[in-house]
Amino acid sequence: MNDRATDRVLIDQWREEPAPLLPLLHAFQERDGWLTEDVLRAVSADLNIPLAELFGTVTFYHHFSQEPPGRELPRVCDGPVCRFQGAPNLIEKLNAKPMPCAGRCDGPVPVLQSDEVLTGTSFDQLKTNPSPLPPPNPGAIEECVFAHIREPGRATLKGYRETGGYDCLKRVLAETPEHLVSVITESRLAGRGGAGFSTGKKWAMVAKAPGQPKTIVCNADEGEPGCFKDRVLLNYDPHAILEGMILAAYATGASRGFIYLRYEYPEAQAVLEHAVAEALDAGFLGQSICGKAGFDFDIFVRRGAGAYICGEEGSLLNSLEGKHPFPRNRPPFPVTNGFEDLPTAVNNVETFAAVPPIVNHGADWYQSLGSGDHAGTKVVSLSGDIQCPGNYEVPIGLPLKTLLYDWAGGPREGQSIQAVSMAGLSGGFLGGGDLDEVTLDEPSVRSRGSFLGAAGIIVFDERRNMVDVAKNAMAFFAEESCGKCFPCRIGTERLTERLNGSALFNDSDSWHEEVADIEKTMMATSACGLGVAAPNITRSLQKYFPEQIAAHLK
Amino acid sequence: MITESKPVVTATMTLDGREVTYTEGETIYEVARRANIEVPTLCYDPRLEPFGACRLCIVEVEGGRNPVASCTTPAVAGMVVHTQTEAVEKHRRTLLELVASENPEENINPLRGYASQELNQLLEKHDVQPGRFQGKHSGTSNKDDNPFILRDYNHCISCYRCVRVCAEQEGDHAITMMNRGFEKQITAEFDIRLKESACTFCGQCVQTCPTGALGDRKAMRAEAQKEDFKKTRSVCPYCGVGCQVDLLSKEDRLVGIQPAMDGPANEGALCIKGQFAFDFVQHEDRLSKPLVRGEDGKLHEVDWDTALDRAAEGFKKVRQQHGNHAIYGVASGRAPSEASYTMQKFIRAGFGTNQIDNCSRA
Ligand SMILES: Cc1cc2nc3c(=O)[nH]c(=O)nc-3n(C[C@H](O)[C@H](O)[C@H](O)COP(=O)(O)O)c2cc1C
Ligand code: SF4
Ligand code: SF4
Ligand code: SF4
Ligand code: FES
Numbered sequence: 001m002n003d004r005a006t007d008r009v010l011i012d013q014w015r016e017e018p019a020p021l022l023p024l025l026h027a028f029q030e031r032d033g034w035l036t037e038d039v040l041r042a043v044s045a046d047l048n049i050p051l052a053e054l055f056g057t058v059t060f061y062h063h064f065s066q067e068p069p070g071r072e073l074p075r076v077c078d079g080p081v082c083r084f085q086g087a088p089n090l091i092e093k094l095n096a097k098p099m100p101c102a103g104r105c106d107g108p109v110p111v112l113q114s115d116e117v118l119t120g121t122s123f124d125q126l127k128t129n130p131s132p133l134p135p136p137n138p139g140a141i142e143e144c145v146f147a148h149i150r151e152p153g154r155a156t157l158k159g160y161r162e163t164g165g166y167d168c169l170k171r172v173l174a175e176t177p178e179h180l181v182s183v184i185t186e187s188r189l190a191g192r193g194g195a196g197f198s199t200g201k202k203w204a205m206v207a208k209a210p211g212q213p214k215t216i217v218c219n220a221d222e223g224e225p226g227c228f229k230d231r232v233l234l235n236y237d238p239h240a241i242l243e244g245m246i247l248a249a250y251a252t253g254a255s256r257g258f259i260y261l262r263y264e265y266p267e268a269q270a271v272l273e274h275a276v277a278e279a280l281d282a283g284f285l286g287q288s289i290c291g292k293a294g295f296d297f298d299i300f301v302r303r304g305a306g307a308y309i310c311g312e313e314g315s316l317l318n319s320l321e322g323k324h325p326f327p328r329n330r331p332p333f334p335v336t337n338g339f340e341d342l343p344t345a346v347n348n349v350e351t352f353a354a355v356p357p358i359v360n361h362g363a364d365w366y367q368s369l370g371s372g373d374h375a376g377t378k379v380v381s382l383s384g385d386i387q388c389p390g391n392y393e394v395p396i397g398l399p400l401k402t403l404l405y406d407w408a409g410g411p412r413e414g415q416s417i418q419a420v421s422m423a424g425l426s427g428g429f430l431g432g433g434d435l436d437e438v439t440l441d442e443p444s445v446r447s448r449g450s451f452l453g454a455a456g457i458i459v460f461d462e463r464r465n466m467v468d469v470a471k472n473a474m475a476f477f478a479e480e481s482c483g484k485c486f487p488c489r490i491g492t493e494r495l496t497e498r499l500n501g502s503a504l505f506n507d508s509d510s511w512h513e514e515v516a517d518i519e520k521t522m523m524a525t526s527a528c529g530l531g532v533a534a535p536n537i538t539r540s541l542q543k544y545f546p547e548q549i550a551a552h553l554k
Numbered sequence: 555m556i557t558e559s560k561p562v563v564t565a566t567m568t569l570d571g572r573e574v575t576y577t578e579g580e581t582i583y584e585v586a587r588r589a590n591i592e593v594p595t596l597c598y599d600p601r602l603e604p605f606g607a608c609r610l611c612i613v614e615v616e617g618g619r620n621p622v623a624s625c626t627t628p629a630v631a632g633m634v635v636h637t638q639t640e641a642v643e644k645h646r647r648t649l650l651e652l653v654a655s656e657n658p659e660e661n662i663n664p665l666r667g668y669a670s671q672e673l674n675q676l677l678e679k680h681d682v683q684p685g686r687f688q689g690k691h692s693g694t695s696n697k698d699d700n701p702f703i704l705r706d707y708n709h710c711i712s713c714y715r716c717v718r719v720c721a722e723q724e725g726d727h728a729i730t731m732m733n734r735g736f737e738k739q740i741t742a743e744f745d746i747r748l749k750e751s752a753c754t755f756c757g758q759c760v761q762t763c764p765t766g767a768l769g770d771r772k773a774m775r776a777e778a779q780k781e782d783f784k785k786t787r788s789v790c791p792y793c794g795v796g797c798q799v800d801l802l803s804k805e806d807r808l809v810g811i812q813p814a815m816d817g818p819a820n821e822g823a824l825c826i827k828g829q830f831a832f833d834f835v836q837h838e839d840r841l842s843k844p845l846v847r848g849e850d851g852k853l854h855e856v857d858w859d860t861a862l863d864r865a866a867e868g869f870k871k872v873r874q875q876h877g878n879h880a881i882y883g884v885a886s887g888r889a890p891s892e893a894s895y896t897m898q899k900f901i902r903a904g905f906g907t908n909q910i911d912n913c914s915r916a
Contacts, residue, residue: 037744040743050721050727050752051727051743051752052727052728052729052730052742052743052751052752053721053727053730054743055730055732055742055743055744056730056731056732056741057730059732059733060733060734307734309734324730324731329604329605329606329623329626331627331628478735478736479734479735480734480735481734481735481736482734482735483712483731483733483734483735483736483737483738484605484606484607484714485606485607485608485609486596486607486608486609486649486652486653486711486712487609487649487652489712489735489736489738490652490653490655490656490687490692490736491652492735492736493689493690493692493735493736494652494655494687494689497689497690514686514687517648517651518648518652518687520644520645520648521644521645521648521649521652523620524612524620524621524641524645525609525612525620525621525623525645525649526609527606527607527609527623532620
């Protein structure tokens with residue numbers, strides 16, 4: 001099966017491309033079903049990566065396999081929502097490998113086999129279903145990134161141009177990059193990937209940083225359980241993302257761009273590649289964009305291979321570069337030392353998608369979309385025990401209660417809401433009175449010891465055992481910890497054990513003492529956001545559900 | 555090509571209340587070391603790129619929300635740093651208790667390697683409560699039957715010093731980390747044994763390992779002998795590089811060799827010969843008296859004069875029968891410069907031929 005001549009063809013096809021390792025490994029895995037020793041030897045020799053290092057890197061990812069059945073083996077989501085919707089049954093029926101949340105929490109359980117995503121809550125219902133669109137927003141509240149997403153044909157160039165897509169480019173290119181940066185800064189657009197850093201400031205830093213070529217990276221790794229907002233943008237509005245990236249390139253002086261797409265969104269890869277080809281054809285990408293001499297920009301789509309930590313920007317950049325995907329030490333930051341150690345702007349999908357509307361309607365318009373003093377909108381991925389799960393674009397500052405009850409129809413028939421998660425799982429849980437009081441903006445959510453982040457909100461009704469939910473959440477962080485820094489690598493494991501049924505560690509006093517010490521040290525000393533955030537799970541569990549812990553420790 | 559040389563910029567910062575000067579590019583940890591402030595570390599090796607895994611080196615920087623890893627954080631002018639606050643000390647103890655919980659608690663014989671006591675010494679120094687944070691152990695032993703390197707990952711704490719020293723110092727990239735998180739294992743490609751990998755058995759991974767998870771199997775042969783070993787600084791006799799070594803001896807026997815971390819030529823590096831190939835020193839087959847072949851065709855012990863006369867006779871005979879250029883001298887690569895000089899003098903001046911060579915010029 002392993003034909004040296006076709007090895008060569010594939011290697012020659014990729015070796016001179018930017019960021020070649022991931023696509024090359026995917027090409028081999030597609031050809032052979034898994035990565036054979038011979039293939040890894042050939043790739044190591046031709047890409048000049050030491051074999052041991054390449055082996056280590058390959059073992060880091062969920063979806064590269066080195067043995068049959070490899071790619072063909074069905075993977076079933078056993079994320080926090082799917083596990084209540086039939087995932088365990090499907091896993092058993094299909095003899096499948098569980099995979100962490102695959103970003104489809106607003107529909108039936110996803111099953112990934114090769115490049116196909118089937119969904120269904122039971123074995124006989126499995127079929128390909130379109131990725132769910134955002135539910136209509138109630139009460140005609142003005143949207144930014146979702147304003148046109150429900151229009152049929154939107155994903156094509158023609159559909160995108162119908163509402164003025166790419167029209168602003170000509171106008172913007174006639175003005176200075178500084179002008180564009182100042183519009184974005186004034187809009188107060190903040191990163192939508194979780195950290196909330198000012199997008200305008202980030203771009204200004206990249207523009208100012210010495211070194212060429214500069215790079216724009218669109219972070220489409222969306223691995224946070226309960227987050228599926230980028231998926232819908234990628235599937236239904238790819239040109240908005242491309243236009244946002246092109247504007248970013250102009251603002252910063254970048255000449256190459258990457259979209260780092262999570263492995264579990266194969267249909268989005270096809271959509272993006274088609275959109276890139278269309279944009280290139282129409283002269284919105286490539287050399288002298290829109291006829292502007294010297295403005296050259298290309299976009300390459302790179303598919304990840306399954307690793308939550310690769311959404312962290314340093315880890316993402318290492319992954320693109322074909323290195324072991326550990327997060328990077330900071331400082332220096334990507335704005336000065338990013339892809340190939342050169343200035344790089346890494347932004348989230350939703351952040352890029354917000355840029356064209358801001359440029360079209362103005363900074364003031366975007367600011368005014370927020371509620372009260374808050375600027376702009378945020379897409380919330382709402383899932384779990386709720387009548388109408390889905391992606392909702394809310395004015396920042398909207399009361400959580402309004403979203404849950406007025407927009408999404410409240411809890412399921414006969415149930416009541418016990419808790420919601422924040423920032424996917426990274427923000428831990430909110431419960432009790434906070435469910436009625438909190439508003440969807442960072443100051444309000446942070447004042448409760450949590451954070452809004454990428455705004456995945458999972459609803460848990462009274463039927464759920466929150467210790468069990470917390471255990472699965474912590475097990476996810478333990479599984480996805482990159483293993484580089486001690487507090488996170490050991491801490492996530494120890495916290496999982498302490499949430500697990502095993503009686504071994506369940507003496508009440510030492511449980512509380514040990515858990516508190518691990519939490520404090522993880523939050524203070526972990527090297528990246530994963531380890532800093534994971535203790536939010538146990539902290540919020542103790543805050544809102546002490547009686548469930550007491551029952552667990554009995 | 556003209557390379558711009560950057561001017562050396564110095565500035566000051568405050569460390570534990572003291573004003574200290576640093577050079578741009580130095581990390582907080584390096585500045586602290588120069589100021590004789592002790593900051594604990596486990597993943598740090600001064601020869602390697604800073605990595606930032608163990609987080610023991612955290613310090614508080616005024617104005618920052620969280621402590622920072624001093625080994626990876628560059629010093630900045632005006633920075634006010636505290637290295638031993640109560641909070642920092644508490645985090646260090648928790649980190650050590652966590653790392654101790656990963657593996658079975660055990661004393662590690664110092665013969666395993668140069669740095670093998672680092673973890674256990676820190677546990678002691680920081681008054682770590684044994685038995686906290688019990689749970690799953692992270693390591694597994696690796697059945698690798700090579701005669702040099704014990705791979706006892708039951709004691710591994712995933713500091714990656716071995717992986718990094720192999721890549722950055724030895725340039726072999728023979729080992730790597732497999733998997734993620736708590737499942738992480740140090741291994742070679744496809745989990746093969748070192749013998750089949752790119753490993754050159756230089757032993758540097760062994761000597762930087764802070765837990766003894768990697769052990770010097772040759773030195774460990776003497777573990778059963780109860781007395782402590784003595785270290786004697788010397789120079790490796792194998793080649794002209796002049797790597798400094800510490801000879802480990804018990805009573806009058808050489809039991810092992812460790813590289814001198816401060817050896818100017820080697821900075822803690824050795825090759826397989828310098829590191830492991832010392833058995834000849836005390837080998838029963840080693841010649842200690844001159845031997846000459848008798849009429850009976852067998853070798854007989856003789857005194858030096860007899861032996862030298864015999865050698866001289868042989869040289870003379872060759873010269874008489876075949877001329878000066880029938881003689882060819884090869885000096886041992888292990889001979890010091892002075893002996894090599896004498897050897898070439900002997901061949902050139904003594905026999906009038908330039909046929910002199912050295913075995914290590916391959
Ligand atoms: C563990 C971890 C996972 C992350 N995953 C994602 C992700 O999937 N997508 C994303 O956009 N940002 C993710 N981030 C945040 C990125 O590091 C980075 O801040 C972001 O991409 C910057 O874009 P923004 O400023 O537009 O939000 C993650 C961060 C951490 C610590
Ligand atoms: S916090 Fe966790 S994921 Fe982040 S660097 Fe440390 S071990 Fe890796
Ligand atoms: S002995 Fe040397 S070459 Fe072999 S793994 Fe260790 S450091 Fe690498
Ligand atoms: S074997 Fe030793 S040096 Fe290597 S990672 Fe483990 S503890 Fe560190
Ligand atoms: S020495 Fe700084 S993190 Fe280990």
